[in-house]
Amino acid sequence: MVKAVLKYLLTGLKEPCPENFREHLLNIVKQQFELWLGKKIICSHCKSGAILNESGFCPDCHVGGDLPFGAFMEVLVAFQRCTKEELITYTGHKNSDTSKAARAGLKLILEQDCSFLDACLDSLSRGRVPNYAFSVILDLPNPNLKDRKELILRLASGEKTGLALDFMKKLDNQVWLPDQERKDYLEKMIDHPDSTLRVQAMACWLGDTYSGVAL
Ligand SMILES: [Zn+2]
Structure with a gap:
């Protein structure tokens, strides 16, 4: 029901309508979203009475609840109702529909x-x-990243394992990185003291070799 209303708002509010009406509805959407985030929702699948966890799954039967968080976030994003800081926070939300929309x-x-x-x-x-x-x-997209090459490579240098791992997992999207620099980067990471990074670097290296890219 909530999802259906939000879906209607997503399209309906794009139609011409009085600005204060739209404002009012969007303020309600935001308030309701924040209320929903704090709700304790009981699993309706297994009737164990267990409360869904933050990702929206039941800790007992492990079935996901049909939560409207993602639909709320889609409306808030479409009408720019979240601050940049809020978007960063919700991008890390454990509920995948919410984080995907944010x-x-x-x-x-x-x-x-x-x-x-x-x-x-x-x-x-x-x-x-x-x-x-x-x-x-x-x-x-490439134009956003290619002018920031040095800083991105510095972040991906392995000082913080998580950042380097993210970079390697998305290495194929980084078309701004010339082949030789990609090769140099992977060679450096294959020698990294952190074993997780070494394994990931090796996987990228083998992927390149296998597909004939760069090496
Ligand atoms: Zn359950």
Whole structure:
């Protein structure tokens, strides 16, 4: 029911309508979303009375509840009702529908707002934004990333394992990175003291060799 209403709002509010009416409805959507996030929702699948966890799954029967979080987030993103900071926070939400919709909103802002992108990269290097923001950045189009090559490579250098892993997992999207630099990067990571990074680097290296890319 809630999902159906939100789906209706997503399309309906794009139609011409009085601005204060739209504002009012969107304010309600945001309030309701925040209320829903704090709700204790009982599993309706197994009748054990267990409360769904933050990802929206039942700890007893492990079936996911039909939660409207993602639909709320889609409306909030479509009508720009979340601040950049909120989008960063919700991108890390354990419920995958919520994080997916927030991620799409965050990606769009990062793509359009170069100074926000620079600020995010800077904050990542200082550990002031969660690491998952890096994986959103790595999905941006080539023109957004190629001018920021040095900083991105520095973040991916292995000082923080999570960032380097994200970078290697998305290495194939990084078409701005010339073949030789990709090869140099992987060679460096194959020698990294962290075994997780070495394994991932080896997987990328073998992938390149197998597909005939770069090497
Ligand atoms: Zn259950």
